[in-house]
Amino acid sequence: MKNLLPKLPEHIFRLFLVFLVFLGVILLVRFFIPNSFREHKVQIASTVEREKAREIKFAGTSACAVCHEEQYNIKKNGYHKNLSCETCHGPAQGHTENPTEIKPPAPRDRKFCPVCHAYNASRPIGFPQINPVAHNPLQPCITCHEPHDPKPPETPRECKACHGEFERTKEVSPHVLLKCTTCHVTPALHKVTPWSVRPSKPTTREFCGRCHGQESTVAKTAKVDMASHGEKYVCWQCHYPHAPEVR
Amino acid sequence: MIPQMTDKLAELLKQVMGYIYPNEIEIHWSILIVVYPYLTGLVAGAFILASLVKVFNVKEVQPTYKLSLLTALAFLIVAPLPLLLHLGHPTRAYEIYLTPNLHSAMAMFGFVYAWYLMLVLLLEIWFVYRQELVLWSEQEKFPMKWIHKIITLFSKDVSQRAVDFDRKVVKAITIIGIPSAFLLHGYVGFIFGSVKANPWWSSVLMPIVFLFSAIVSGIALVILLYMIIIPFRGEKIDMSCLDKMASFLFYAVIVDFSLELLDFIHRLYESEESIKILTELVINKLFVSLFIIQVLLGMILPLGIMVLIKLFKFDQELRKLLYFVSVILIQLGIFSTRWNVVIGGQMFSKSFRGLTTYKMELMGIEGLITALVVLVLPFLILALLLKIFPPWGIKEPRLEKA
Numbered sequence: 134m135k136n137l138l139p140k141l142p143e144h145i146f147r148l149f150l151v152f153l154v155f156l157g158v159i160l161l162v163r164f165f166i167p168n169s170f171r172e173h174k175v176q177i178a179s180t181v182e183r184e185k186a187r188e189i190k191f192a193g194t195s196a197c198a199v200c201h202e203e204q205y206n207i208k209k210n211g212y213h214k215n216l217s218c219e220t221c222h223g224p225a226q227g228h229t230e231n232p233t234e235i236k237p238p239a240p241r242d243r244k245f246c247p248v249c250h251a252y253n254a255s256r257p258i259g260f261p262q263i264n265p266v267a268h269n270p271l272q273p274c275i276t277c278h279e280p281h282d283p284k285p286p287e288t289p290r291e292c293k294a295c296h297g298e299f300e301r302t303k304e305v306s307p308h309v310l311l312k313c314t315t316c317h318v319t320p321a322l323h324k325v326t327p328w329s330v331r332p333s334k335p336t337t338r339e340f341c342g343r344c345h346g347q348e349s350t351v352a353k354t355a356k357v358d359m360a361s362h363g364e365k366y367v368c369w370q371c372h373y374p375h376a377p378e379v380r
Numbered sequence: 381m382i383p384q385m386t387d388k389l390a391e392l393l394k395q396v397m398g399y400i401y402p403n404e405i406e407i408h409w410s411i412l413i414v415v416y417p418y419l420t421g422l423v424a425g426a427f428i429l430a431s432l433v434k435v436f437n438v439k440e441v442q443p444t445y446k447l448s449l450l451t452a453l454a455f456l457i458v459a460p461l462p463l464l465l466h467l468g469h470p471t472r473a474y475e476i477y478l479t480p481n482l483h484s485a486m487a488m489f490g491f492v493y494a495w496y497l498m499l500v501l502l503l504e505i506w507f508v509y510r511q512e513l514v515l516w517s518e519q520e521k522f523p524m525k526w527i528h529k530i531i532t533l534f535s536k537d538v539s540q541r542a543v544d545f546d547r548k549v550v551k552a553i554t555i556i557g558i559p560s561a562f563l564l565h566g567y568v569g570f571i572f573g574s575v576k577a578n579p580w581w582s583s584v585l586m587p588i589v590f591l592f593s594a595i596v597s598g599i600a601l602v603i604l605l606y607m608i609i610i611p612f613r614g615e616k617i618d619m620s621c622l623d624k625m626a627s628f629l630f631y632a633v634i635v636d637f638s639l640e641l642l643d644f645i646h647r648l649y650e651s652e653e654s655i656k657i658l659t660e661l662v663i664n665k666l667f668v669s670l671f672i673i674q675v676l677l678g679m680i681l682p683l684g685i686m687v688l689i690k691l692f693k694f695d696q697e698l699r700k701l702l703y704f705v706s707v708i709l710i711q712l713g714i715f716s717t718r719w720n721v722v723i724g725g726q727m728f729s730k731s732f733r734g735l736t737t738y739k740m741e742l743m744g745i746e747g748l749i750t751a752l753v754v755l756v757l758p759f760l761i762l763a764l765l766l767k768i769f770p771p772w773g774i775k776e777p778r779l780e781k782a
Contacts, residue, residue, distance in 0.1 A: 142542040144510065144535035148503075151533060163478055255399035255733045 190224035193217070197225065200232070204281050211282030221245065221280065246274040258328045267297050292319075295327065299375050306376040316340075316374065341368040391739070397664065398734030407726045407738045410746040412462040415754050417568045417590065418718045419459045422758075424565035424591070425598010426452040427501070427557060432628065434554040440624035446508065446771030447609070448602045453501050454762035460493060462754050465745055485571055496564045500557040506531070507546045507553065509769050514538050527768060565594040572721060579654035580661070580725040585643045592636040597714035599629045600707040605762075607704055613772065619696055626703050630686045633710065637679050640717075657732040665727050665735055669716050678713010682706040 197218040198205040208214060219225050222237040240246070243265065252262040261283075269277070278284070292313045293300035303309060313319070322330040335341065338359060344351045345368075346359045357363075363371065372378065392405050430448035432438040464470040476490040514536055517528035566587040573586025603625050610617050647655065662670055685706045689699055723738050741747035 142539075142545050143537050144533060144542065145545075147533035147535050148506070159477070162474075253399060255731055 189226050191217075191219050192224075192226045192229045194219075196229050207279070207281040211284075213281065213283060241273055241275060243271075243273055246278075246280075259326060302375045308375065308377060335369075335374075336367070338363070338368055341372075341374075388739070392737060395737040396734060397660075397736075398729070399731055400729035400734035400736055401731060404726075404729050405736050407723065407736065409722055409726060410466070410738075411723075411740055411748060411751045412466045412746055412754070414715070414718045414722045415751050416459065416462040416466075417565075417722070418597070418715050419455050419462070419754075419758065420568050421565055421590065421594030421597050421714065421718070422601050423452045423456045423459060423496075423598070424561040424594040425596065425600075426455070426602050427561045427598070428595050429599050429602050429625070429628070431554045431558050431561075434551055435558065438624065440618075440620045441628075443618050443621045444602055444606050444625065446769070447606060448598075449501065449505050449508065450765045450769060450771060451602055451605060451762060452598075453505060454765055455758045456493075456497055456501060457761055458754060458758045460489075461757070462751075463489075465750060465754070468745075485567070485574060489567065489571075492564055492567050496560050500553060500560045504550055504553045504557060505769065507550045510535075510546055511538050511543055524768075531768075562591055566591050572725070575725075577730065578725050579652060580658060580728070581721065583643060583647075585639060585646075589636070589639050589643060592632060592639055593714050593717050595632045596629065596636050596710060599625060599632060600710040600714075603629065603703060604707045604711070607700065607707075609766075615772075617700065619699070622700070622703060626686060626689070626706075629707070629710070630683070630690070633679060633683055633686075637683065654732055657728045657735070661724060661728045661735060665737070666720050666724050670720050670724070673716040674713050674720060677709050678716055679710075682709045682713070 194205070194217050201218075204218075208216075208218075219237075221240055225237045227235040228237045247263070247265045250262055251265050256262055274280070296313075299313075303311075316335050317332040319332040320330050323332055339346075342359045343349060344354045345357055347356050349356065368374075389405055396405060426448045429441065430445050430452065433441050433445040460473070464473055467473075473490070476487050477494070480491070481487040510532060513528045513532045515538070517525055517532060518536075520528065569587035569590030572581040572590075573583050575581045603622065606622070606625075607617060647658070682705075685702050688694075689702055694702065726736075727738065728735050743749060
């Protein structure tokens with residue numbers, strides 16, 4: 134070591150000294166900053182004060198239940214049981230303090246319910262969703278649905294209740310007289326859980342051929358030679374079944 | 381909630397597309413976080429250009445060696461500033477040195493930065509300039525005399541032995557410096573690349589793409605500075621130096637472009653579930669900044685220009701003009717790259733079903749003006765550094781004020 138040290142030029146020692154001083158300053162600062170500076174208590178205390186000083190706006194479901202027992206009991210078993218009363222009626226702390234003067238609003242038009250129930254691809258499968266434009270236009274939601282225990286009044290009997298666009302297309306096409314169930318086999322469960330149980334679709338050429346093949350006895354339909362027409366393609370690859378073209 | 385915040389959210393909400401989570405409406409990593417990797421990249425790039433001279437003995441680039449080092453230092457000093465401004469409480473930054481957290485990549489930045497600043501850049505500059513500093517301090521008057529004296533640590537040893545020793549140390553530091561520069565900017569890419577919840581960022585290629593874009597931007601910046609400063613001093617631009625730097629820039633742009641293309645094709649081919657929302661993002665939100673500015677103006681156009689320069693024998697003036705245009709376009713492109721990474725990565729929802737938008741503040745601490753100040757500051761620092769460490773003329777002592 135003693136042999137090595139004199140070989141280094143003198144300015145290197147000065148440089149080392151600077152580094153040592155620098156390290157020393159860091160350690161000194163570390164030593165001199167009192168630990169109380171690192172305590173979070175002061176900040177937490179001020180946060181608590183700030184939060185406490187804020188105006189209370191929501192009363193909570195249990196406060197509503199004291200007076201509105203009937204609605205509370207209906208709601209607690211229904212599909213909306215996990216919603217707070219104030220989700221629809223708005224913040225009601227004022228109402229609990231002065232029940233006669235301050236009345237919380239009740240949404241009675243068609244604008245409010247679609248906030249949750251309008252169709253949106255990102256909502257979970259099975260969540261009740263409607264198209265607000267097509268779903269019983271102009272009727273307020275509460276005419277058919279009791280908001281405290283919402284259930285569909287009854288399952289729609291006709292396909293067009295949900296599939297109105299297909300129905301309207303079909304109505305002006307040569308297939309107007311065909312029922313949807315002529316081509317689609319629809320399990321009863323489809324009306325209960327429409328997304329998980331789906332109706333069938335025709336998958337073979339022979340299915341269309343029953344009416345449109347040359348051998349078919351069905352009157353007044355366009356007839357083709359199934360053996361040569363369209364070769365290997367399935368019919369719906371060229372013809373849209375809900376509005377097949379007319380010659 | 382603070383009323384201004386409600387107003388801001390209400391305004392942003394109108395521009396939200398599809399479905400996003402409530403905490404994704406506002407973009408939290410703002411323009412300051414765009415500026416940060418941009419500045420760091422310039423540091424790494426400028427240093428790598430400097431190391432070409434010392435490690436790879438590229439003699440032509442010698443005139444820009446010291447300028448590159450000083451540029452790297454000026455930008456490195458400012459590099460953590462956007463982070464400090466963004467986080468607030470700058471006095472707490474010191475804590476990351478006292479309570480090292482080895483499990484946090486972000487916390488390790490302090491050490492990467494300190495290593496690079498103290499043990500690479502400052503040391504290299506000190507050893508490179510030491511001999512000149514001693515000579516200057518003997519010939520100058522107050523106050524420069526004392527500034528230089530203090531920087532030399534009052535050492536007057538300019539013997540052949542000491543100078544030879546300095547030269548060896550510089551070479552050693554440069555060799556350590558290259559992996560350190562890679563570490564510094566690769567680290568920034570690593571931060572983004574390791575966010576596994578974000579498919580726009582999460583990629584192992586990220587550090588490498590960052591690194592090469594850093595080299596591109598750093599070289600382009602030094603070329604730009606060289607082309608501006610030298611004529612201002614009434615000197616002649618060394619064309620062989622400029623051609624050589626442009627040549628390195630050309631190769632760096634090609635590598636950078638290929639890497640980004642590879643990343644792009646890989647994402648498309650891999651087609652993970654995020655690909656649809658990323659396509660929407662690129663088409664709806666980043667079209668101008670990604671396709672027009674980053675790719676077309678920032679890469680393809682400068683590449684085309686440089687291919688033309690290589691193919692045809694243009695005269696000096698036209699070459700200078702074309703280089704000048706190219707490096708400005710490249711700077712624009714690389715800034716846009718940072719923008720697309722940082723802002724783009726926050727514009728789509730983690731539900732993969734919606735996009736939000738970024739509304740930049742003008743005056744606030746995260747605003748455009750702060751960002752511009754942070755971008756201009758390194759140039760002011762560089763001007764000061766050029767006064768203290770004049771890089772012109774290698775051996776001749778400076779007699780009067782530059």
